[in-house]
Amino acid sequence: MPLKPGANPYKILHLEKGCTDKEIQKAYRAQCLKWHPDKNLDNKEEAERRFIEAKEAFDFLYDKEKREEYDNREERIRMAQEHHSKRMAEADGKRKKLIEDLEKREKEFSNGGKRSADGSTPMTAAQQAKKKKTDQRNFKEEIEAIRRQLEKEVNEEVKQKATLMKTEREKHQKSQEKLTPRLLLKWKTSEGLDYSEDDIRKLFSTFGIISHISSAIEKKDRRKRILEFESGANAWGAELETGNAPMPEITCEWLQPPVETVKKASDEPVKSTNTGANNLEHMSLDDLEAQIMGGF
The missing domain is CATH 3.30.70.330 (RRM (RNA recognition motif) domain)
Structure with a gap:
């Protein structure tokens, strides 16, 4: 009996990745005892659904080929998510640094007519306003460039994931077609x-x-x-x-x-x-x- 799309067989049987055949058998037996329709007459519809889900999960995990293929697919998805999170964190760090630099420059502008720490003559109000406007424009351009790069990376990742999912579905469908009724x-x-x-x-x-x-x-x-x-x-x-x-x-x-x-x-x-x-x-x-x- 094929596993329903999106179902997590480990979660259904309350198991962890790397479990043994005996653990799978024990977990399946426990779920059968818990959700047997004859023991849940007041909640028969849910019991039948859980009973069938447990059967599907057991059949899936007990097939070593299907289990290994599922584990490998989940590991690839996990690594892709970690890679994406890392890139987002790096981009977030760049944005924070840009904001800090801008705040620092704005603070320098607020010195007014005071002499700078290095002894140089401070800029006039007009010069400060012009520099501030230029810095703000440059800052916006940098932020926009980062945003475009992030969107490009996300679109590429979504496309790769969609291709991977399509390939996995086709492989699963072909393997199911080989089953003999x-x-x-x-x-x-x-x-x-x-x-x-x-x-x-x-x-x-x-x-x-x-x-x-x-x-x-x-x-x-x-x-x-x-x-x-x-x-x-x-x-x-x-x-x-x-x-x-x-x-x-x-x-x-x-x-x-x-x-x-x-x-x-x-x-x-x-x-x-x-x-x-x-x-x-x-x-x-x-x-x-x-x-x-x-x-x-």
Whole structure:
């Protein structure tokens, strides 16, 4: 399940950068216990949202590649912000110095007809006024030059950051497109009626190109199969398929949901109801079959 844009997985699970896998597991378990919808009946909407956020954060941080990429991106942004703050501090120091110099010159002008400390004859009032006007003009020109330089640097930094964000989004999108949607099918045989691989393929081919169907996992009258769609397939809706009467009823559950999100008529995104699923999307098909076999 992909992490929502702008979400901080460390903050969601109350973890720090550099945490271990065990710490991630412990933090996820704590959040699940705290925000389980059945334990928060008076605040079910927020509990469901927090429960799903915790699941997304766990999936993200437990994937070492995604975590490393996220940490590196955050470090680049932090360094860019520090660099910008340093430049702003330097510019602020220059402005203060210019103001101090101007105040010093203005103070010298206020000496009037008094002799300067070095013994030279002080300027006349007209000379002082002319020099003050020139100094003020020069000061304004210096301030304007600094302002233009700062704006140029900020614009360049904003442009660089926008380019970096665009690149990161494209990389993230490409990595998500490589994920293979996997659907777990369950049913009970009834009066000798059962689904073959061809039956399953015909039933679910309308939702996307099917790349693989696992062999049936059987125990008494119960059956399970894992259905794989092509990488990047937008197969939403397949989880709602129940089969055709008089054949047995099928229940479906996403092990790895599709990347894209379809919308209801109300323009609200369809959310996966598999909030309590284990972290199965990174397993191989063989491992998945082995784990599911043990779940009978």
